[in-house]
Amino acid sequence: MKKILFGSLIVASSLFAQVKGDIEVPYIPYEIKMGKGFDTVQANCLMCHSFGYIINQGPQSREFWKEKVEKMIKAFGAPITKEDAKTVEEYLFKHYGNGKEK
Amino acid sequence: MKRRDFLKTSLAASALLGASKSLAGTTHQPIDGREVSKMAFPEKKPLITYSDRPPLLESPRSTFVHEFTPNDEFFVRWHLPEIPKHNDLDKYVIEIDGLVERPIKITIGELKKNFEQVEVNAVLQCGGNSRSAFDPIAGGIQWGSGAMGCAKWKGVRLKDVLDYAGLKKNAHWIEFNGKDKAAYYKTPNFVREIELHELDDNVIIAYEMNGEDLPYLNGFPVRLVMPGYYSDNWVKMLSHITVSDKYKSLFFMDVAYRVPDNKTESETPTKRAKKTKPITHMNVKSVIGYPTNGEKVYYNSHVVVRGVAFDSGYGIKKVEISLDGGKTWEEANLKADNGRYSYRGFYYPFKPTKYGKIKLMARATNNLGETQPFAHEIGWNHGGYKYNGIDEVTIEVI
Incomplete structure (x- = not known):
C-alpha cells in the first residue's frame, strides 16, 4: 500500500483523534504548477488552506484572484504584504487564470 | 415595488437583453462524474475530494439512490483549518451565555439526560451545491450536485435548552460558534446568527446521525440541525451559544451566503446586485442517483431510474421523468414519506426500445406548486448559490 503522507510543507494537516481511537486526515499532495511566485504562494496561502482550495475555484480572471487575495487580507x-499579494495574484492568474482581466 | 427597485430591475433586464451571452451570465448542468479520490478520510468512503485542509468532500451521484445518505458517504464542508484533534465526550461542553437568566455549561451527558430526545429527518445541503453550473464560473468550490445529504438526526430541541437557561425579555439574536478555529487570531470564526422567530421545535442540537454518533467530519459530538435551511446555519462541533439583542456584523453572515435581493435572485457579472439577502430556505430540487452519466443499458431491459427530491419543508407533490429531453413528462412513483424535511425517494421503471443515447431528466414539484426550472432558465449569481435546475443524465442503450 502506498504510504500516506502526513504533514505538509508549512504545517501538519490537522490530526484527528476520535473517542473510538486515533484517526487522521490524510494530506493530499496536489499537483501544482511551478513557476515564478510559487514560493510566495506556499508561504502565504498554505497556513490556512490547501492548494486544493485554490485550484478547485476553477480558472478565473485576474480581477477575481486579486479580490480573493484582498479578501484573505481584509476579511480573514x-x-x-502588498508585494507578496501582487506576486500571488500574478502567479494565480498565470497558472489558474482564464485569460481575462475582468 | 419601490421606484428605486424598479429602476434597478429594469436596468438589470436591459443588461440581460443587450449584453452578449458571457456578459449576462448563463447556467448549465453542473459538472458531473468526477472521480472519487483514492484516499479515504476518517469514517468516510473515498469521496470526491476538493481539499484536505479544511476538508471538503462531495458525494458521488450514485449516493442519491439512498433516501438516507449513509454516514460514510455524507458530504463534508469546513471553513476553518484548525479542527480539534480530540473531543472528549466527558469534558465537552456547550456554553450558553448572553441574555439568559443563568449562563450554563452543559455536557453531552446532561443534554441526553435532562431534555426530551427527539428525532427529525432532514436534508442538509450546502448553499453552493451545484455551483459548477454557473458561467462565468462563480467563485467558490466548484461542487457538482453532491454537496447534500439526508439523515435521521437525533438530539434535543434548542428551544428546550434555551428555556432551561431562561431567555431574557430582550433576547432577539442567537449566535452559534463551533470548535473549529482559524490559523490566525484575526480571522473571523465561522459564527452564525439566527433570529428568535426562526426557532421552532424542529431546530435541534443533534448528537446522532442515522443511529450513530455524528462522524467526526460531520461535527462530532454535536451540531445544530435547522431543517429546511441551507447548511451554513448547521454549525458543527457546536460549543458556544450566545443570546443577544443586537445583530453582530459577521463575515459569514454579511458577505458570504447571500443572493441578490430581487425576484429572480439573479444578477449579471458586470452589474452586481447592490441589495442582497441571506440564502436561508432551500428551493425544490431533485437529483438522479441511478443511472449515472455514461451508463450503458441493454435494449428492452428493465431500467429503473431512481433518485431523491426535496424542498424546504412543504413536501414533494410529484417527480416527473422525461426520456426525450424535456418534451414529454411522466410521473415517477414516490416512495414512503419520511417527513416533510426529508428526501422523498422516487423511481421510474421503463424499457428502452430504441438504441443509442437517451437523455433522462427529473423534475420535482412541491406542495406549493413550485417546480424546478431547466438549467438554462436559472439566473446567474456571483456566489453560485441555490442552483436547482432540472437534473439530466445521458445513458446509452446497447
Missing part, C-alpha cells in the same frame, strides 16, 4: 486577517 492574513498577514500578506
